[in-house]
Amino acid sequence: MRKQAEPLDPNVAPVLGRVYLVPTITNRHGQIVPVLGGWHKDPEISKSLGEHIHLDARFLPARMFKSKRGYRGSDYDKDGFVLAQVETLHFLNTEEKPKITLRPMKCLRVMPHFLDTAPIGRKNTSWPQEMRCTYQDVKLTDALVCPHRGIHLAPFEENGFAVCPGHGLCWNLREKRLATEEEEQAVRKARKAEGEASEV
Numbered sequence: 001m002r003k004q005a006e007p008l009d010p011n012v013a014p015v016l017g018r019v020y021l022v023p024t025i026t027n028r029h030g031q032i033v034p035v036l037g038g039w040h041k042d043p044e045i046s047k048s049l050g051e052h053i054h055l056d057a058r059f060l061p062a063r064m065f066k067s068k069r070g071y072r073g074s075d076y077d078k079d080g081f082v083l084a085q086v087e088t089l090h091f092l093n094t095e096e097k098p099k100i101t102l103r104p105m106k107c108l109r110v111m112p113h114f115l116d117t118a119p120i121g122r123k124n125t126s127w128p129q130e131m132r133c134t135y136q137d138v139k140l141t142d143a144l145v146c147p148h149r150g151i152h153l154a155p156f157e158e159n160g161f162a163v164c165p166g167h168g169l170c171w172n173l174r175e176k177r178l179a180t181e182e183e184e185q186a187v188r189k190a191r192k193a194e195g196e197a198s199e200v
């Protein structure tokens with residue numbers, strides 16, 4: 001008998017291979033894409049991007065995941081990098097935000113680290129450093145929600161830290177503060193040493 005999809009708790013990491021009711025939208029090709037968080041603008045990152053929503057790479061079907069350059073490294077400019085991981089109203093050729101609908105999707109992989117392929121300090125990319133400066137004295141509340149755009153951090157916890165899948169801020173969850181650069185480097189290095197878990 002087919003197992004029913006489970007609700008996706010925003011504070012709990014989904015189990016690989018299990019099916020959850022995931023927020024999704026329909027993209028311009030008529031494909032169903034899993035999304036994370038809500039529609040928003042990030043003028044501090046890209047003036048041209050406009051209203052957009054992030055893809056949830058944990059549930060993104062393999063073919064779409066591989067086609068997103070932002071997740072697999074390559075040569076792209078600042079906006080290209082950002083655009084690889086979102087759907088925008090501009091892309092969708094609409095002024096109206098597509099409705100977010102819960103649909104059953106399988107958890108296929110752990111969330112890749114945002115900015116893994118565009119390390120802090122890379123040429124032409126100053127916004128990660130600017131964001132670090134903006135948030136360096138901000139304290140997390142007990143809800144462990146990223147103060148930038150409200151993404152829940154608990155599901156992305158790795159040894160007491162979480163790299164926010166929204167825009168890459170790395171948080172020290174135990175001390176409820178932004179990770180230092182040394183801490184962030186250690187978190188990213190540990191993930192690389194582990195290697196990416198194969199898809200289920």
Ligand code: FES
Pocket residue numbers: 146147148149150151164165166167168169
């Ligand atoms: S939501 Fe933007 S870095 Fe967390």
